[in-house]
Amino acid sequence: MxxxxxxxxxxxxxxxxxxxxxxxxxxxxxxxxxxxxxxxxxxxxxxxxxxxxxxxxxxxxxxxxxxxxxxxxxxxxxxxxxxxxxxxxxxxxxxxxxxxxxxxxxxxxxxxxxxxxxxxxxxxxxxxxxxxxxxxxxxxxxxxxxxxxxxxxxxxxxxxxxxxxxxxxxxxxxxxxxxxxxxxxxxxxxxxxxxxxxxxxxxxxxxxxxxxxxxxxxxxxxxxxxxxxxxxxxxxxxxxxxxxxxxxxxxxxxxxxxxxxxxxxxxxxxxxxxxxxxxxxxxxxxxxxxxxxxxxxxxxxxxxxxxxTGSPAVRPPREEADAWDVVERTRRAGGTVVATGGCFDLLHAGHVTLLQQARRLGDCLIVCVNSDASVRRRKGPDRPVTPAGDRVRVLRALSDVDATLVFDEDTPEPLLERLRPDVWVKGADYAGVPLPEAGTVRANGGEIVLLPFLEGRSTTRMLSTRKGIGS
The missing domain is CATH 3.40.1190.20 (Ribokinase)
Structure with missing residues (x-):
């Protein structure tokens, strides 16, 4: 000082x-x-x-x-x-x-x-x-x-x-x-x-x-x-x-x-x-x-x-508040809100392809990201490789992503109850798999769409291959 x-x-x-x-x-x-x-x-x-x-x-x-x-x-x-x-x-x-x-x-x-x-x-x-x-x-x-x-x-x-x-x-x-x-x-x-x-x-x-x-x-x-x-x-x-x-x-x-x-x-x-x-x-x-x-x-x-308030201090909107502002502006303009979700740990070509395709389905794309604790519960104690703050920063740098929201639960259901997307996107690897959030999405007037995924691209497979090479 x-x-x-x-x-x-x-x-x-x-x-x-x-x-x-x-x-x-x-x-x-x-x-x-x-x-x-x-x-x-x-x-x-x-x-x-x-x-x-x-x-x-x-x-x-x-x-x-x-x-x-x-x-x-x-x-x-x-x-x-x-x-x-x-x-x-x-x-x-x-x-x-x-x-x-x-x-x-x-x-x-x-x-x-x-x-x-x-x-x-x-x-x-x-x-x-x-x-x-x-x-x-x-x-x-x-x-x-x-x-x-x-x-x-x-x-x-x-x-x-x-x-x-x-x-x-x-x-x-x-x-x-x-x-x-x-x-x-x-x-x-x-x-x-x-x-x-x-x-x-x-x-x-x-x-x-x-x-x-x-x-x-x-x-x-x-x-x-x-x-x-x-x-x-x-x-x-x-x-x-x-x-x-x-x-x-x-x-x-x-x-x-x-x-x-x-x-x-x-x-x-x-x-x-x-x-x-x-x-x-x-x-x-x-x-x-x-x-x-x-x-x-x-x-x-x-x-x-x-x-x-009498105070001159101003602060930028929190990232979460920014996401809700994107949703509000899109709805006010009569647009379609698209959302997808996942861990996005070690972002790869499969993620990028899915996000590009998802964004074309509407007027904004909100990405719901599992918190670090949520990833650990799903993937094990060695995950995530990349902390939530870094994962969000990388996602927000993509031109197809309008905003991000982080959730701490095992599924995005509570978040989707508030978000009410018109379209909820998942990869085609979920075909035939019951989605716990499906009822929430449809109850709020939305629909679920499965999009193609690139064969062989997954963070878990990438990490397994790396361990095999080094062993």
């Missing part, structure tokens, strides 16, 4: 989601009418990054500029219960972003407030916060905090002592020399590199690598990690080949809202560096946290949690 708190330095905005339903158009203009609108405020910019770090139980100090206006007072009320605030004066109105949403879709966004931080006294609290920092995240949103002369001087001295992560903005300030890690997104990296004479065309890994290396050399940075959205993040640290940390597939998250993912990435990367971790670990953990953040509903989920 760092000797001092995590200090987040940067511009804070007030973000407000206005969430309602849209079922009709306005009679005097072709625009939707938002009914039953609910207002959900949250800190944005550096405020969101600081809040996310504090939600992980960290001691966090936020150094920023705040105006003495109604939005500024709302920001104080949202931030002060969760972290220490070291603020100096913001000249002009608090920047506010209002997003109007209906049925999960943005209808319009309104930006107001042109406040900027200007050189002048920052007060002893700001200086003390930076002097005692164990690690620093600079969250630059181009509103002047990171260009303040006194703050920049303090940051320059800190970069030689503690890890500094710099999340840049094209209209913001260059990172101070000695910055450990800069974290632009792909567009920011392109614009920053072009502004420094490197007009590198294209998108993807090769251009991102060249831009990262150019920026690291131009500013004397230890490393640059270009975030690539659903593609993860690419780390260039001067040690040779770049390191790519891939993200979980965005399509599985059930949401297109990635607002705040970059703040989540940068905050987690700083936490890892503050705890003594290396750059690849920091970037990998940053991508994982950002993926979870998007999965959980991104910044909109933070606003909802603050409104409902």
């Amino acid at each position: 760092p000797a001092g708190p995590l200090v987040v330095v940067g511009d804070v905005l007030l973000d407000v989601d206005i969430v309602g339903a849209a079922a009709r158009l306005c009679p005097d203009a072709p625009v939707p009418v938002i009914d039953q609108a609910d207002e959900r405020p949250r800190p944005g910019g550096a405020g969101l990054a600081a809040l996310l770090a504090a939600a992980e139980g960290r001691e966090v100090v936020l150094v920023t500029a705040l105006a003495d206006d109604e939005p500024g007072r709302r920001l104080r009320a949202l931030l002060e219960p969760h972290l220490e605030l070291a603020a100096f004066h913001l000249h002009g109105g608090t920047p506010c972003k209002l997003r109007i949403q209906a049925a999960g879709q943005a209808v319009a966004r309104l930006d107001v407030g042109a406040g900027r931080a200007q050189d002048g006294p920052v007060g002893p609290k700001v200086a003390e916060a930076l002097a005692g920092a164990g690690a620093v995240l600079v969250s630059d949103y181009g509103r002047g905090v990171t260009g303040h002369a006194a703050i920049r001087t303090l940051l320059e001295s800190l970069a030689a002592q503690v890890p500094v992560v710099w999340d840049p903005h094209p209209s913001g300030e260059p990172p101070v020399p000695g910055t450990r890690l800069m974290t632009p997104n792909e567009d920011e990296a392109a614009r920053l590199a072009a502004a420094r004479g490197a007009n590198i065309a294209g998108s993807g890994l090769a251009p991102a690598t060249r831009r990262a290396r150019h920026l690291a050399g131009a500013w004397g940075l230890e490393a640059v990690a270009v975030t690539l959205g659903p593609g993860g993040a690419l780390l260039c640290d001067g040690s040779g080949a770049p390191f790519l940390a891939p993200a979980e597939p965005a399509a599985s998250y059930g949401t297109a809202d990635s607002c705040g993912a970059g703040d989540s990435f940068a905050a987690r990367a700083l936490e890892v560096l503050a705890d003594g971790g290396g750059l690849p670990e920091a970037v990998g953990e940053g991508v994982r946290r950002a993926s979870e953040f998007v999965h959980a509903g991104a910044a909109s989920a933070v606003a909802a949690r603050l409104a409902d």
Whole structure:
């Protein structure tokens, strides 16, 4: 753990989601009418990054500029219960972003407030916060905090002592020399590199690598990690080949809202560096946290949690909850729910063929997996070879599998009572064999289908053959 708190330095905005339903158009203009609108405020910019770090139980100090206006007072009320605030004066109105949403879709966004931080006294609290920092995240949103002369001087001295992560903005300030890690997104990296004479065309890994290396050399940075959205993040640290940390597939998250993912990435990367971790670990953990953040509903989920519970902590849905969400969405759309089950210990070609065929029978495929205890009762004390967590991870990586559910009983009957699949799939090796779950499936309106299996493919046979070879 760092000797001092995590200090987040940067511009804070007030973000407000206005969430309602849209079922009709306005009679005097072709625009939707938002009914039953609910207002959900949250800190944005550096405020969101600081809040996310504090939600992980960290001691966090936020150094920023705040105006003495109604939005500024709302920001104080949202931030002060969760972290220490070291603020100096913001000249002009608090920047506010209002997003109007209906049925999960943005209808319009309104930006107001042109406040900027200007050189002048920052007060002893700001200086003390930076002097005692164990690690620093600079969250630059181009509103002047990171260009303040006194703050920049303090940051320059800190970069030689503690890890500094710099999340840049094209209209913001260059990172101070000695910055450990800069974290632009792909567009920011392109614009920053072009502004420094490197007009590198294209998108993807090769251009991102060249831009990262150019920026690291131009500013004397230890490393640059270009975030690539659903593609993860690419780390260039001067040690040779770049390191790519891939993200979980965005399509599985059930949401297109990635607002705040970059703040989540940068905050987690700083936490890892503050705890003594290396750059690849920091970037990998940053991508994982950002993926979870998007999965959980991104910044909109933070606003909802603050409104409902007063806590900013958000967590991704559990895998089980994710499976039930897949089933609900499929049924709501009038689709067919297909399910199958088994141990899937040492996944082989027979399993893959069955799953491919099963998925073609409907609109989603849910795989019911025997727990480790259930496998031991069925197969003996030496099984499973692969624990349930690993078996589930491999299955979920297959494109034909929409979700998984683990059950601990000897048969999947209790699970199927709740799942109520339209089609329950088993291999043709069960032909003529009574299935204990058959009554449950049919009682809930489903049917059982047997599919061909590949001759000679079974985990038990594979293990027996291996033992024979080695004996």
